[in-house]
Amino acid sequence: MMQQDPIVDRFIRYVKIDTESDPNNPEFPSTQKQWTLAKMLAEELKEIGMQEVDLDKNCYIMASLPSNLDYKVPVIGFVAHIDTSPDFSGKNVNPQIHPNYDGSDIVLNKALNIVLSPSYFESLERYVGQTIITTDGTTLLGADDKAGVTEIVSAMEYLIKHPEIKHGKIRICFTPDEEVGKGAHLFDVDKFGADWAYTMDGSEIGELEYENFNAASASVSIAGKIVHPGYAKGKMINSISIAHEFMAMLPANEVPEQTTGYEGFFHLHHLEGSVEKTTLEYIIRDHDFDLFEKRKYLIQRIATDLNNKYGNNLIEVTIKDQYFNMKEKITPVMHIVDIAEAVIKEKGITPMIKAIRGGTDGSQLSFKGLPCPNIFAGGHNFHGRYEYIPVESMLKATEVIVGIAEKVALEFRGK
CATH class of the missing domain: 3.40.630.10 (Zn peptidases)
Known part of the structure; x- marks a missing residue:
């Protein structure tokens, strides 16, 4: 014994x-x-x-x-x-x-x-x-x-x-x-x-x-443009505001604190920002490989949609697979x-x-x-x-x- x-x-x-x-x-x-x-x-x-x-x-x-x-x-x-x-x-x-x-x-x-x-x-x-x-x-x-x-x-x-x-x-x-x-x-x-x-x-x-889980990391870099706020109309691009918009376009209930079992999620674990530059660091998780691939695609699609909306390539996304x-x-x-x-x-x-x-x-x-x-x-x-x-x-x-x-x-x- x-x-x-x-x-x-x-x-x-x-x-x-x-x-x-x-x-x-x-x-x-x-x-x-x-x-x-x-x-x-x-x-x-x-x-x-x-x-x-x-x-x-x-x-x-x-x-x-x-x-x-x-x-x-x-x-x-x-x-x-x-x-x-x-x-x-x-x-x-x-x-x-x-x-x-x-x-x-x-x-x-x-x-x-x-x-x-x-x-x-x-x-x-x-x-x-x-x-x-x-x-x-x-x-x-x-x-x-x-x-x-x-x-x-x-x-x-x-x-x-x-x-x-x-x-x-x-x-x-x-x-x-x-x-x-x-x-x-x-x-x-x-x-x-x-x-x-x-x-x-x-x-x-x-x-x-x-x-x-199938696992990946996603780094989202958002570029902005700072000018004097008193004369900012049509000139300033606030990367923090765009970051907020990016986050809001992800499913609000697909986060670690609201998922269990086989449910996957997007987890924002680090945010650093200023008007000129904001960086979002996510981890992406799902047990189902097809759903995992769709999650990665969604991150990329949101970035594309926002770039199209603001007419500039302000958002760059880097996704790296971690394990399967x-x-x-x-x-x-x-x-x-x-x-x-x-x-x-x-x-x-x-x-x-x-x-x-x-x-x-x-x-x-x-x-x-x-x-x-x-x-x-x-x-x-x-x-x-x-x-x-x-x-x-x-x-x-x-x-x-x-x-x-x-x-x-x-x-x-x-x-």
Whole structure:
């Protein structure tokens, strides 16, 4: 049986290291501080007995657990990312442990009156009686995805200490810069050498995902012309006003705060403007590829219509695809999802198979030739001060990794 204290200690050790990535830095990795955790993990993997431990020049850590079978089975992999989101500070993370949670409000920071309440975050009610790890209200926690890293390392250590559990060769990889969309960009699939893998990067216990958004970014640049406002008639072009008109031409209800499930959206996440120039930064998301393409077309059409209206090429749009729905690549090999689902059930967990309203390294890896569904890591409220994780969920995720390794060995015997 998995022990709670070593997993908690490992997790807290990892989250205290600041690994926030930077979306504005084209270098790889985007922040040098990610190397601190990467180097520590490489040494730790060697210490627990992993083989072929390699930390490459791009901050990817790969390692192997050799097979202990006398027959051949597929090589499977497990992947997690070491960086944390730039959406909220990952510096000076101060985890708070709340044993035997009683279902009441959790005061994260009394001085700042920051409270994690089940009246707002209803998911807390599922974990009464469990041990909850939270932030102190001033940073994110980093369970996304240091919980996944913790679970993979802990599962490998458990298998090494329990050679009676039979398994084939297992490959693991920890990636940088997932939170800024680059986690799989320099991932060497051939070097990894797995037949398939699982990202341990989902949220609440039970999640199993093999669908995700198709994703693109859209940068809208609007040029204006400034003259003295007292003499502006027929001369001034206010780019802020045109930006407002552009925004109003998009569907008002197709935004993140009004969509769920398979519904796509346009998300304006940054606006910077003056009379002479305004820039709008959008992300475009949809699970359905045809609808995704229509969303991109709509952005371009609005720009064309406004350019025609004002008689100048004032608006320039740059759209870049980011990742695609991995369902296309997973469906032909659905047995890899079936194996994970069966193990989750065997561990007494109700599987929650659903589409990711976001992306994961697994989506890009699947299109690079490594089919890679996503399994829960156990956390909630990622990317903010209200992030938390039940310790029992981390324990179960670790057991699922061990269980998948064992099931692959059993199911492929004699094949």
